[in-house]
Amino acid sequence: MAEILVYVDHVDGAVRKPTLELLTLARRLGEPVAVALGNGAADTAAVLAEHGAVKVLTADAPEFAEYLVVPKVEALQAAYEAVSPAAVLVPSSAENKEIAARLAVRIGSGIITDAVDLEAGDEGPVATQSAFAASFTTKSRVSKGTPVITVKPNSAPVEAAPAAGAVEALAVSFSEKAHGTKVTSRTAREATGRPELTEAAIVVSGGRGVNGAENFAIIEALADSLGAAVGASRAAVDAGWYPHSNQVGQTGKSVSPQLYIAAGISGAIQHRAGMQTSKTIVAINKDAEAPIFDLVDYGVVGDLFDVVPVLTQEVQARKG
């Protein structure tokens, strides 16, 4: 059976959910072989095996943390050469897309980014993508080389599928190019204790209507009652009310949760680009004409300062 190379996104050995989703998709195409790089790489093996990885190739070296992108490209290329896979799958994130793209150039392959679904086809994997702020759905293929495809979070269910997951050390030697861009310092983002925005099943976002940094406590309280992540529109981020890392939209994060709640957000095209594929959409906005209402499954025309606190109380009461 063909082997499918799956690039593992992990933080010090803790595998992030989109990688497990990717294993579900990889199993549709062949036998997943995972590649985990950097600190804690070997610690990823158990969970990857549980979800279908037949092999886990690992490598650690100071280069992965000290230089940008290229060391990872070279390690992934080494894995590609060792395995000769039928496809290379990478979880979509800003950095991972860059890694995938450079690999594609090196191995002479086409690349598809931000797929939301993958199926086996006669001429290789068929990728479903959303285009133009999710107003179109396209199906594409890589027509030259070994398909390199990045897949967005929440594109497939996580499924248990126990496999061997044998750990093998991957030999990597770095070229001079790997040392081109030095990471001179790194400040980790503070943990909020909330789910990761792109991975969350529920996202509650606030916009200009929240009207102040201090008022975001109302949005956070609702999010916490639902176990949700907190998002923000660019207007709220530009005003300095909430960190840019929480921005949803074209130039922020793209999310596709089971439930998206927008409070005080008008629904501009650039915001929609990042949330329109959410399964269920709910909005609270005092303007009945706000474009966000065109998208909603359920909308409340009203003042968020009235509606949101009552909703939070109700959720808490029902969850008891």
Place this chain on the structure above:
Amino acid sequence: MSLRIVVCVKYVPDATGDRKFADDLTVDREDVDGLLSELDEYAVEQALQIAEEADDAEVTVLTVGPEDARDALRKALSMGADKAVHVDDESIHGSDVMATSLVLAKAIEKTGYDLVIAGMASTDGTMGVLPAILAERLGVPQVTLLSEVKVEGGPNGTVTGRRDGDTASEQLEASLPAVVSVTDQSGEARYPSFKGIMAAKKKPVEELELDDLDIDEDEVGLAGSWTAVDSADERPARTAGTIVKDEGEGGKQLAEYLASQKFI
């Protein structure tokens, strides 16, 4: 020596228009007005600021696109860029990112560069990978997705910047020549002044075709692309939802709905 900066700018259909695919499944550029991608305005802005800081610098804006893409170059020139390069060739129509990046890389090499600056992503394709691919093709460091950027020491100097990643914020450093991309957090782009608009009309725009870049027709366009789009379908409109007006019960009604959908 003068610091040579090349800014890659894309001409895209207006995102607020009714964007569609053409019959050959490429982006329809006929029915919706085009403009300089807003995200590339940030790249032009940083290029101009770097040039202003440098002793001696020259900013060239480069686009690969149809005849109308000239509009994007004019806008960048009126913001203050010194000259423009336009690669326009029938055969390029339908090129994917691999084919487009090949053309851009050749055009950048022909123009001569110490620093390439791109936007974080195009607003139509939204891949966000072209700058990384350019760095790979040109064989120079990639210093991408910067929300802050600084260049010191002229053509043989260094570029430093801040990259706000998924889990951490990183400070990066590389020596020139290099490829940089900047985000919309890098600082608002300036508006062209009246003087700038008038001056832009006299600035040189060099027109290039594939022959000028030693690229074969079959390396670009639909045939030369390494990906193929088989179908593009308009997403069915979402079924109209329930909308209620809050008359004191809005929060409760919403909770009721969420419970009915098993979210609580």
